[in-house]
């Protein structure tokens with residue numbers, strides 16, 4: 001039996017379904033699927049510009065696990081771009097937590113339930129909750 005995967009924390013799921021390449025028809029069979037944990041890994045590293053170590057902390061996964069997720073999403077995006085395949089966002093082992101913003105380093109982050117309300121990067125206690 002497969003080991004049950006631990007849920008990964010994400011700040012939020014994308015509010016759109018994916019991407020369709022311009023000027024391409026009949027590519028339905030070549031769709032690339034990106035799950036929400038992969039989407040979040042890309043968001044944290046290449047959009048929020050966190051290091052992989054910081055991003056792993058944010059998603060509550062080990063550094064090697066994070067690297068696997070991150071490399072997977074980059075390969076998928078490269079494949080879609082090079083081959084002109086549509087991208088669809090879908091599920092994954094994720095938990096969407098309420099999120100917080102650190103007033104000191106300005107990052108947004110999630111917290112595991114019942115953990116102290118402290119910024120995971122700078123340990124600042126002054127954080128704003130967003131529901």
Ligand SMILES: [Zn+2]
Nearest residue numbers: 102105119122
């Ligand atoms: Zn902070």
